[in-house]
Amino acid sequence: MAFHEESKIFKLEEALSYEYLPDILPHREQQIKYLAENLLPASKGRKPQNIFIFGSPGIGKTASAKYVFREFEDYSGIKTIYLNCWDFNTSTSILSKLVSELGMFVQRRGWAKDEVMSRLIEVLEKSKKGLLICLDEADQLIYKDQKVLYDLLRLNQYVKNPVGLIFISNNPHIFSEIEPRIKSSLSVEEIEFKPYTVAEMMDILKERAANGFRAVESGVVALASAHAINKGGDVRVGLECLMKAGRIAESESSDKVAVEHVRKVLKDVVKAKPEILKERVSDVERMVLDMLSKKSRATLDELYKEYSESVNEPLTRRMFMEYVNHLGGINLVKVGKRKLGKSRIISKV
Ligand SMILES: Nc1ncnc2c1ncn2[C@@H]1O[C@H](COP(=O)(O)OP(=O)(O)OP(=O)(O)O)[C@@H](O)[C@H]1O
Ligand SMILES: [Mg+2]
CATH class of the missing domain: 3.40.50.300 (P-loop containing nucleotide triphosphate hydrolases)
Incomplete structure (x- = not known):
């Protein structure tokens, strides 16, 4: 039988995974x-x-x-x-x-x-x-x-x-x-559902950290929470910071997760949802991404024209815009003072 040495860092590693459904969901x-x-x-x-x-x-x-x-x-x-x-x-x-x-x-x-x-x-x-x-x-x-x-x-x-x-x-x-x-x-x-405030994010990550880790230095949760809020408020970003910091702590045979471990992972942890979406791109998204990879920048009007000419039953312009607006990994840049929508230039992040 395989022998698993008990981790000094993780109490329940899966409590920090995205799929884990905790016993309580603070602020919901x-x-x-x-x-x-x-x-x-x-x-x-x-x-x-x-x-x-x-x-x-x-x-x-x-x-x-x-x-x-x-x-x-x-x-x-x-x-x-x-x-x-x-x-x-x-x-x-x-x-x-x-x-x-x-x-x-x-x-x-x-x-x-x-x-x-x-x-x-x-x-x-x-x-x-x-x-x-x-x-x-x-x-x-x-x-x-x-x-x-x-x-x-x-x-x-x-x-x-x-x-x-x-x-x-x-x-x-x-x-x-x-x-x-x-x-x-x-x-x-x-x-x-409204985005969490920093204080709420801290409560949430504190709870998840308490489930997942044996010992955490003070400041760890605050730093991961601030990072999650800075990157758009996705709790997954905070969870990933904690998980990665925990792994570093473990590899350094540290006896707790320290602020310094979190600092080391911050630059590697950015938006989580686009990562997931990359693997699951729908037809419209794939088209927009393709068009942008040829042009890199385009106005919504240009994109919509190209899109609607290339498919049999295009979405309406409004629906298409909604779609693009909510596309992960696409950066919407508003240029000039012209009316919103028409003036927007889209580029890849
Ligand atoms: N209040 C909370 N308490 C504990 N964990 C939370 C809370 N809110 C979110 N999470 C955790 O954050 C992660 C992302 O949450 P969830 O999957 O519910 O996001 P979502 O709103 O459905 O996002 P998406 O629109 O990307 O699907 C999950 O691991 C979830 O358990
Ligand atoms: Mg979801």
Whole structure:
């Protein structure tokens, strides 16, 4: 059997990873309570409120939704299903995933959507449970295949189970161009997540550091927090600082994580979300990145013209702008005093 020497630095290294869902989420208590209140009717057979959560990267949107889902799974008898729309961005793939999560066999390929839908209805009728579906990174879905919204809405007509939807996105406007009829039947309650202040970031990282490390010099958390705020407020930046500092402390056989260790890693830890996005670039993003790699700078008008001429069904200009505005790794530079939007020059960071 392999022998693992106990780390002098890490108590629970995974507590510093992005995926770790802590026991408490400081400064998101209100949002969590609000989410729970709006969704809880599903446990009593009543229709829950659909919700749209938006806000900048790394400020606890996904974590809060997963937190509520974990509680519900444990205590309420509601079935919860979390989907990241980068992985599931067509109607059939989403419906199939729902069927298999509900415990029924589904063939990955070869089934038509209607067939999957009738399976889903069948399995829901059997379970009678309330169902909550979280569609994270929902922009990926709505840009690609809005029809899935019809299908999910239709579920409410077919089955008695209360079905609730939670959408999450960085972009506050993903529903702005959806057909009014769907929009009104969706009737989503919007929750804006605001960025954390430095003090809040410190509370959050202090808690994560206390879970992850055995001993931390004072000043470590403050430095990591300040860096995270400077780099745009993404908690992941702070977590990565702590994790990397911990590894250095360990390699130096230090007995605690020191400020000096954090200092050494600061320059290597920048925005975290663009790193993730680089691997998962959508079609529009890939196009914009391609266009920019040829030109390096361009106005939005130029980009939109080139984009709309090269695809069959282009997004509207407004939607395209929304998209570019929320693109990780792209720097928007405003030039001159001309009106916003028209005057913006875009360049790669
Ligand atoms: N209040 C908090 N307490 C503890 N950890 C937090 C808190 N807020 C965020 N985090 C942690 O920060 C990381 C990023 O949070 P999360 O994934 O929820 O961001 P997000 O808002 O969904 O960002 P994105 O828009 O990039 O998906 C996760 O590891 C999460 O656990
Ligand atoms: Mg998220």
